[in-house]
Amino acid sequence: xxxxxxxxxxxxxxxxxxxxxxxxxxxxxxxxxxxxxxxxxxxxxxxxxxxxxxxxxxxxxxxxxxxxxxxxxxxxxxxxxxxxxxxxxxxxxxxxxxxxxxxxxxxxxxxxxxxxxxxxxxxxxxxxxxxxxxxxxxxxxxxxxxxxxxxxxxxxxxxxxxxxxxxxxxxxxxxxxxxxxxxxxxxxxxxxxxxxxxxxxxxxxxxxxxxxxxxxxxxxxxxxxxxxxxxxxxxxxxxxxxxxxxxxxxxxxxxxxxxxxxxxxxxxxxxxxxxxxxxxxxxxxxxxxxxxxxxxxxxxxxxxxxxxxxxxxxxxxxxxxxxxxxxx
Ligand SMILES: *[C@@H]1O[C@H](CO)[C@@H](O)[C@H](O)[C@H]1NC(C)=O
Numbered sequence: 001x002x003x004x005x006x007x008x009x010x011x012x013x014x015x016x017x018x019x020x021x022x023x024x025x026x027x028x029x030x031x032x033x034x035x036x037x038x039x040x041x042x043x044x045x046x047x048x049x050x051x052x053x054x055x056x057x058x059x060x061x062x063x064x065x066x067x068x069x070x071x072x073x074x075x076x077x078x079x080x081x082x083x084x085x086x087x088x089x090x091x092x093x094x095x096x097x098x099x100x101x102x103x104x105x106x107x108x109x110x111x112x113x114x115x116x117x118x119x120x121x122x123x124x125x126x127x128x129x130x131x132x133x134x135x136x137x138x139x140x141x142x143x144x145x146x147x148x149x150x151x152x153x154x155x156x157x158x159x160x161x162x163x164x165x166x167x168x169x170x171x172x173x174x175x176x177x178x179x180x181x182x183x184x185x186x187x188x189x190x191x192x193x194x195x196x197x198x199x200x201x202x203x204x205x206x207x208x209x210x211x212x213x214x215x216x217x218x219x220x221x222x223x224x225x226x227x228x229x230x231x232x233x234x235x236x237x238x239x240x241x242x243x244x245x246x247x248x249x250x251x252x253x254x255x256x257x258x259x260x261x262x263x264x265x266x267x268x269x270x271x272x273x274x275x276x277x278x279x280x281x282x283x284x285x286x287x288x289x290x291x292x293x294x295x296x297x298x299x300x301x302x303x304x305x306x307x308x309x310x311x312x313x314x315x316x317x318x319x320x321x322x323x324x325x326x327x328x
Contacts, residue, residue: 026099026100026108027053027056027097027098027099027100028097028098028100029049029095029096029097029098036066036075036077036081038081040066040075040076040077040078040081041061041062041076041077041078041081042055042059042062042075042076043073043074043075043076044073044074045072045073045074046067046072046074047072049067049069049095049097051074052065052067052074052095052097053065053067053097055074055076056074056076056097056099057099059076061076061078061079062076062077062078062099063077063078063079063081063098063099064076064077064081064096064097064098064099065077065095065096065097065099066094066095066096066097067094067095067097068093068094068095069093069094069095070093107124107127109122109123109124109127109132110122110123110127110132110133110134110149111132111133112133113133113141113144114141115133116133116134116135116141116144117132117133117134117135118134118135118136118138119134119136119157119159119216119217119218119326119327119328120132120134120147120149120150120151120156120157120158120159120327121157121158121159121217121218121327121328123149123151123157125151125156125157127149127151128151129148129149129150129151129152129156130148130149130151131146131147131148131149131201131202132146132147132148132149133145133146133147134146134147134159136213136216136217137213137216145199146199146201147159147160147199147200147201147209148160148199148200148201148202148203148205150222150224150325153222153224153230153232153253153254153325154222154232154253157327158222158325158326158327159217159325159326159327160199160200160202160203160209160323160324160325161183161199161200161208161209161213161214161217161324161325161326162183162200162207162208162209162323162324163200163202163203163204163205163206163207163208163321163322163323164179164180164181164182164206164208164292164321164322164323165179165180165204165206165319165320165321166178166179166180166301166320166321167179167180167193167296168296169317169320172300172311172313173300173311174300175296175297175298175299175300176296176297177293177296177300177301178193178275178293178294178295178296178299178300178301179193179276179292179293179294179301179322180193180194180206180294181193181194181195181196181206181207181208182194182195182196182208182276182292182294183195183196183197183208183209183210183211183214184196184197184208184210184211184212185211185243185271185277186243186272187272187275187276187294188272188274188275188295190275190295190297190298191275191276191294191295192294192295192296192297193294193295193296195208196208197209197210200323203224203321203323204319204321206321214240214241214326215241215242217241217326217327217328218241218326218327218328219234219235219239219241219242219326219328220232220233220234220235220326220327220328221233221240221241221324221325221326222253222324222325222326222327223279223290223322223323223324223325224254224322224323224324224325225256225290225303225320225321225322225323226256226314226317226319226320226321226322227256227303227313227314227315227317227320227322228256228257228289228290228303228304228305228313228314228322229252229254229255229256229257229305230252230253230254230256231250231251231252231253231265231266231279231289231290232250232251232253233248233249233250233251233266233269233279234248234249234250235248236248236249238268238269238270238271239269240269240271240277240324241326243271243272244269244271245268245269245270245271245272245273246268246269247267247268248266248267248268248269248279249267250265250266250267250279251265252265255305256305256314257305257312257313257314259305259306259312260305260306260307260312263305263306263307264281264307265289265307266279266280266281266287266289266290266307267280267281267282268280268281268282268284270284274291274293274299275293275294275295275298275299276291276292276293276294276295276301277290277291277292278290278291278292278302279291280307280309281307285309286308286309287307287308287309288302288304288307288308288309289302289304289305289307290302290303290304290322291303291309303322
């Protein structure tokens with residue numbers, strides 16, 4: 001007689017005393033299983049499947065349970081006690097539950113559309129950088145999509161929203177140079193590089209997430225480039241995602257060049273003046289640090305680690321590019 005297996009997943013939020021840093025245990029259930037004929041690590045009475053699984057969740061040594069509903073017996077199996085007797089359990093209502101470690105639960109987050117997270121910041125802090133499913137607007141996961149997460153820089157939790165390259169890196173200060181493509185943010189109509197609304201899935205997949213979604217991810221920005229220093233900026237009166245001109249508080253989180261190691265990080269943002277957002281200290285021309293210029297007939301996209309709006313970016317870099325990430 002064929003034995004039917006029914007799989008289900010239950011997520012229990014339990015305080016696990018033996019592992020204080022962990023707060024959840026996942027069980028995989030099979031119904032109508034074979035009986036266990038060895039010596040279990042514990043056997044007792046519980047009045048429900050949930051009660052039985054909770055006793056196992058609290059026991060580090062417990063890896064599986066068998067619960068017989070009609071007798072109310074709960075059997076704990078330890079590591080390696082996976083072999084069941086060949087005799088099927090005589091009655092229905094016998095459940096075999098397999099415990100999945102808590103790190104297993106966290107590793108499921110963001111790995112499928114149905115397990116999409118709000119942003120990279122929702123992932124477990126032990127997660128590796130890479131592509132995950134996210135659903136910034138919450139609710140139905142139908143519109144979840146894949147995005148790249150940096151889980152390392154300055155504590156991690158960063159969602160990649162833009163990867164760009166340059167139209168003329170070789171002649172960096174020529175007016176034909178611009179960043180490309182650009183996000184669908186509101187800039188003067190002269191700005192003529194292509195617009196992208198496709199989330200970039202890595203740092204050299206040159207695309208941009210729909211700008212309307214950026215503010216759902218947070219207001220801190222991480223700017224990375226392989227030709228200029230990396231910055232983390234907190235919003236003040238100014239905010240890139242709110243498209244608001246004003247003060248920001250930036251720090252250099254990585255020096256990409258040895259030039260101007262003592263230069264101060266920018267302190268102001270001006271999103272819509274000129275042909276794209278600018279980060280600078282006091283003068284929007286002579287203290288530019290980053291200028292995301294998207295017009296190929298005027299200006300050029302300063303990436304100046306000295307914060308002087310001059311040509312101090314790293315030269316002769318293969319595949320020059322930049323990235324913007326967001327977190328709350
Ligand atoms: C980045 O993504 C593009 C497009 O999917 C792919 O062709 C490329 O190999 C990826 N690069 C890296 C470094 O993963």
